[in-house]
Amino acid sequence: MQLHWHRRDLRASDNRALAAAADAAEADDGVVSLFVFDPGVLEHARPPRVSYLLKSLAELREWYREQGGELLVRRGEPEQVLVEVALQLDADRVVWNRDYSGLARERDSRVRMALADADIPRESFHDAICHKPGSITTNQGDPYSVFTYFGRKWQDRKKDEPFPAPNAEMLVDRANLSVEAANLPTLDELGFDEPEADLLPAGTEAARRRLDAFCEDGIYRYEEDRDYPTRESTSRLSADLKYGTIGIREVYWSTEEAREDATEAEAEQIDEFQSQLAWREFYTHVLWFNPEVVSQNYKEYENAIEWENDDELLASWKDGNTGYPIVDAGMRQLRAEGFMHNRVRMIVASFLTKDLLIDWREGYDWFRQKLVDHDTANDNGGWQWAASTGTDAQPYFRIFNPMTQGERYDPDAEYIKTYVEELEATDPEIIHSWHEASLTQRRNAAPEYPDPIVDHSERREQALAMFEAARGE
Ligand SMILES: Cc1cc2nc3c(=O)[nH]c(=O)nc-3n(C[C@H](O)[C@H](O)[C@H](O)COP(=O)(O)OP(=O)(O)OC[C@H]3O[C@@H](n4cnc5c(N)ncnc54)[C@H](O)[C@@H]3O)c2cc1C
Numbered sequence: 001m002q003l004h005w006h007r008r009d010l011r012a013s014d015n016r017a018l019a020a021a022a023d024a025a026e027a028d029d030g031v032v033s034l035f036v037f038d039p040g041v042l043e044h045a046r047p048p049r050v051s052y053l054l055k056s057l058a059e060l061r062e063w064y065r066e067q068g069g070e071l072l073v074r075r076g077e078p079e080q081v082l083v084e085v086a087l088q089l090d091a092d093r094v095v096w097n098r099d100y101s102g103l104a105r106e107r108d109s110r111v112r113m114a115l116a117d118a119d120i121p122r123e124s125f126h127d128a129i130c131h132k133p134g135s136i137t138t139n140q141g142d143p144y145s146v147f148t149y150f151g152r153k154w155q156d157r158k159k160d161e162p163f164p165a166p167n168a169e170m171l172v173d174r175a176n177l178s179v180e181a182a183n184l185p186t187l188d189e190l191g192f193d194e195p196e197a198d199l200l201p202a203g204t205e206a207a208r209r210r211l212d213a214f215c216e217d218g219i220y221r222y223e224e225d226r227d228y229p230t231r232e233s234t235s236r237l238s239a240d241l242k243y244g245t246i247g248i249r250e251v252y253w254s255t256e257e258a259r260e261d262a263t264e265a266e267a268e269q270i271d272e273f274q275s276q277l278a279w280r281e282f283y284t285h286v287l288w289f290n291p292e293v294v295s296q297n298y299k300e301y302e303n304a305i306e307w308e309n310d311d312e313l314l315a316s317w318k319d320g321n322t323g324y325p326i327v328d329a330g331m332r333q334l335r336a337e338g339f340m341h342n343r344v345r346m347i348v349a350s351f352l353t354k355d356l357l358i359d360w361r362e363g364y365d366w367f368r369q370k371l372v373d374h375d376t377a378n379d380n381g382g383w384q385w386a387a388s389t390g391t392d393a394q395p396y397f398r399i400f401n402p403m404t405q406g407e408r409y410d411p412d413a414e415y416i417k418t419y420v421e422e423l424e425a426t427d428p429e430i431i432h433s434w435h436e437a438s439l440t441q442r443r444n445a446a447p448e449y450p451d452p453i454v455d456h457s458e459r460r461e462q463a464l465a466m467f468e469a470a471r472g473e
Pocket residue numbers: 226234235236237238239241242276277279280281283340341342343345346349367371373374375376378379380381382383386
């Protein structure tokens with residue numbers, strides 16, 4: 001019997017370790033799957049993510065049961081649980097897909113050791129990204145710190161086809177199981193409140209619907225529209241890719257299928273989308289080779305930055321009360337949906353670090369709490385990019401102007417009005433010049449909406465001085 005340990009691969013199809021277990025099971029006596037609620041992971045989790053996880057697990061368990069199989073559920077230290085369950089089932093092998101983030105690597109090495117001590121064969125598989133860390137390097141064999149070259153090699157590399165889901169016959173009949181399946185815990189039993197955010201539907205079916213819808217429409221205008229938050233041209237697959245409710249090969253090959261019907265101009269839009277998949281892999285590689293970036297600047301000299309870290313300014317940013325409409329809309333979307341559009345993530349991150357002069361780690365921590373798609377590699381990569389401390393980051397002197405960004409990417413203030421109700425009836429022109437309007441104009445136009453908490457031009461100069469001092473210039 002093969003025991004498959006699900007982690008960030010909450011799906012049956014396009015799952016490399018599960019497919020390998022099913023292959024081995026043909027000559028053996030079937031596959032049983034297991035999910036472990038690990039206290040070490042739950043400690044860092046937050047309601048939006050746990051809610052998404054539980055819904056995805058419920059759907060996955062349903063899938064196994066429909067096939068006659070089972071997804072066992074346990075709570076506890078994985079190194080103990082895995083050994084215990086493997087021994088109870090007399091498993092011939094335990095398999096799982098690798099997770100490349102730091103804490104997961106430490107946990108997996110403890111699990112490997114515990115299984116080895118108990119003499120239980122084990123194997124881990126590369127699955128979460130198309131090309132594993134170390135497989136795309138410079139000609140000298142070093143990891144890339146600049147995306148462009150990485151992206152080109154990523155695009156040129158041959159990609160695996162999706163792996164098939166196991167057939168019903170390859171799963172151990174749940175009626176013959178000698179161990180208890182156990183109920184899925186509720187959010188409350190795991191110690192979490194219901195999320196305040198209204199999340200997208202979770203699970204593989206919902207992910208497939210998003211992928212199909214995207215490949216019929218958004219993908220063909222992706223490059224043109226992706227920066228405009230109301231144009232709905234992005235895939236919305238980030239939480240699915242984070243939890244693995246859909247496989248990366250399935251996503252990639254669906255976009256290649258979309259290419260078959262594409263004009264030359266549309267093919268370029270598809271290239272741009274695939275390039276975002278490559279950014280995801282780039283940041284996964286960065287984290288693999290530099291696990292310390294979770295809490296430290298990638299660029300060491302930037303450690304001398306003297307952030308101001310004003311608590312009141314930080315609270316206004318978190319609450320979406322900065323008096324900069326596009327920033328506030330983004331921060332309120334984050335609370336309302338556990339999600340924020342990419343362009344707006346860049347704007348709010350730049351605003352926190354370069355206008356409020358607050359350490360990116362504060363922003364990263366808030367995103368970690370609120371985002372349903374929080375992914376250590378991408379979140380960290382995004383924050384260090386915006387703060388100019390990361391790999392291939394925004395240069396420190398290129399500082400977004402939040403007003404012109406709002407005007408360019410949300411000209412009719414449609415996105416802003418969706419989330420900032422105090423501005424619902426306000427003219428877009430006033431919204432986009434809020435920082436320049438007089439107090440009387442502001443009071444007349446939107447009496448409830450806050451005045452700007454800082455002056456962008458002044459803060460820009462202070463940010464430049466802060467970075468230059470850190471660089472010894
Ligand atoms: C400050 C900041 C924090 C971020 N935090 C996260 C995070 O925690 N989790 C996360 O998945 N993405 C993060 N991103 C990247 C990006 O904002 C989201 O992936 C994207 O908005 C998700 O929407 P989508 O699925 O519609 O993306 P699409 O545009 O459809 O992109 C497809 C997929 O490519 C990947 N991707 C897209 N853009 C990026 C990028 N810049 N870097 C890495 N991968 C990317 C994601 O997996 C995404 O689902 C962050 C960006 C910034 C600037």
